[in-house]
Structures are given as C-alpha cells and as structure tokens.
Amino acid sequence: MEPTKIILDCDPGHDDAIAILLAGKAPEINLLGITVVAGNQTLDRTAINALQVCQYLGLNVPVYAGCDRPMIREKLTAGDIHGATGLDGPKFAPLDRSIETKHAVQYLIETLMASDGDITLVPTGPLTNIAMAMRLEPKIVPKIHRIVLMGGSFSYGNVSPAAEFNILADADAAHVVFTCGRPITMVGLDVTRKVLCVPDVVDRMAKIDNRAGNLFVDLMRFFNKTQHQVFGWEGGPLHDPVTIASIVAPEVLTTKPMHVEIDHRSIQSYGRTNADVFGYLHKTPNVDVATDIDVDRFWDIVEAGIRNYS
Numbered sequence: 001m002e003p004t005k006i007i008l009d010c011d012p013g014h015d016d017a018i019a020i021l022l023a024g025k026a027p028e029i030n031l032l033g034i035t036v037v038a039g040n041q042t043l044d045r046t047a048i049n050a051l052q053v054c055q056y057l058g059l060n061v062p063v064y065a066g067c068d069r070p071m072i073r074e075k076l077t078a079g080d081i082h083g084a085t086g087l088d089g090p091k092f093a094p095l096d097r098s099i100e101t102k103h104a105v106q107y108l109i110e111t112l113m114a115s116d117g118d119i120t121l122v123p124t125g126p127l128t129n130i131a132m133a134m135r136l137e138p139k140i141v142p143k144i145h146r147i148v149l150m151g152g153s154f155s156y157g158n159v160s161p162a163a164e165f166n167i168l169a170d171a172d173a174a175h176v177v178f179t180c181g182r183p184i185t186m187v188g189l190d191v192t193r194k195v196l197c198v199p200d201v202v203d204r205m206a207k208i209d210n211r212a213g214n215l216f217v218d219l220m221r222f223f224n225k226t227q228h229q230v231f232g233w234e235g236g237p238l239h240d241p242v243t244i245a246s247i248v249a250p251e252v253l254t255t256k257p258m259h260v261e262i263d264h265r266s267i268q269s270y271g272r273t274n275a276d277v278f279g280y281l282h283k284t285p286n287v288d289v290a291t292d293i294d295v296d297r298f299w300d301i302v303e304a305g306i307r308n309y310s
C-alpha cells in the first residue's frame, strides 16, 4: 500500500516531538511537511524546536512557521508542562538549518490545492493554522482527505474541568475545523490518558540505544517530572503520537461516530468538545471520536518507530 501523505501541524512540545520522530521514518507515512503554530510555547520557540528535532534525527522535512497567536482569544502557553523553551530536557547542537520563508498557511493552501485530494492533515496543536487556511482559501476544504487531530475530550479536560489544551487555546479555530465537513478523527484525552509513559516504558525505549531512543528518553524524563508536579502521575500521557500511531495501524484505536460541537461561547465550559455520545440530538455525526486504545499495541508502534532510525 502507498504510504499515507501527511502534513503535521504542531507546537513542539515534548509529545509533538515524539510525533515528529514516529512520522519521520514510518514506512506507512509520507511526511510531506511540518507546519508549526503557537501553542505549548511562542511561535519562535515551537519553530526552533521543530527544526532541532528534525536536525537531531536527520530528517530532511521542510518546516514552515504559521500563526503566532489564536484567531480571536488571548494567547495561552503551557510552560508548566514543557518548560521555558517548550522542549526542555535534551541538549541540542546549534542549528544548521532554518525555517522555510513561506508562511505555513500559504504552504497548506498551495500544497492542498496542488494535490489529488490525498493528503491527511495531522494537527497536534491549537487549530489556528488549519482554520486560517480554510478561511483564506475555502477551496482547500474538499481537497483534504482526512483530519486526524489530537485535541478535546468527551470526559473531562486538562486545562479546565471542561476543556483540553489544544481546543481551549483556540476554540474559534477549532469551531471552524470541526464544522468543515471533512472526515475528522478526534484523538482526545479519553484515550491519550491511557498511554502513560511510566518509567518502565522509558527504560524499554532506552534499551534500543539509538539516536531516536536517546531523544525519546531525554524528552520523557523531563516531561514526566512536570507531569508529576502538575498531575501527580509517574508518567505523562503521550498525547500527540497517538495520531501518528493510528495512521500507522488504524486498529490501535476504537472510534465512534458522534456529533461534536465546540463550546466557544460559554465562560464555564469554554473550549469543551461537546460530544453527543448517546446521540441525544439526532444530529449527523461529524467526527470519529476515539473511545479506546490498545495500549500494548501503541507501545509496540512507538518502539518500532524508534527502531526505524537504527
């Protein structure tokens, strides 16, 4: 089978970095480009971080910088989880490559318009770049094969009781994307919180002892420290890589079609992905919501993704 063409739209971020790592050499994936957005840190930092990860792993993928703030609301970052740089932990060499000159939104538009409608978008940060591209050139929408995004939750949030970070950080953008009419897979906290990167997992990946394995370990040791401080967990949820794992092996996820609406108006539940799990509203489902994950299979995919660098 032909590898799935993807554009990874991210805000690295420790788990975004692992998503890049897994997508970079998976035989099932053709990583066309990386677009970055403000999210876990400011845009200048997320851009540098994406470049650092690519350089470290020897990935020749172009990296485009996109929007430096949400469409409407105030900017929100996650320094408590990802550190001052957005990617604290590993020591990176000085950069010998730079960001592409084209704006990420322009790159998304041009690439999708020139495509045969076979590109999957994989957003693992706030949805600002994707929503802006849809608004600037609505003709791209039918060209999108599928959107597989990390964000949201049909249970509870991680920034507020109701909301998950990527959706809350730009709920207006999320509203644009969730109402676009293209197939969407929502990989939310309901499943990503089941893949906790506990010390046993870190030790398992350390044994691989290649470049990618070392990066994984350096990233996760820092990530686990902050996850412990903030949530009290021994191992942080490896949110973003679940999107990539589900493209490598779709059976890793169980999904259910649901009607999902973004709460971008309320005060108490701002940023909630209101998922009609039981179909109360009798509205046509617009999202395949991940409801369960095969945890053992997921870690096998991560291990294989690291071994691809040997």
Ligand code: BDR
Binding pocket: 013, 014, 015, 016, 040, 078, 081, 124, 125, 150, 158, 164, 165, 166, 239, 240
């Ligand atoms: C999401 O928020 C970010 O901090 C992570 O990178 C992930 O994309 C989890 O809520």
Ligand code: CA
Binding pocket: 010, 011, 012, 013, 015, 016, 039, 040, 124, 125, 240
């Ligand atoms: Ca992210």
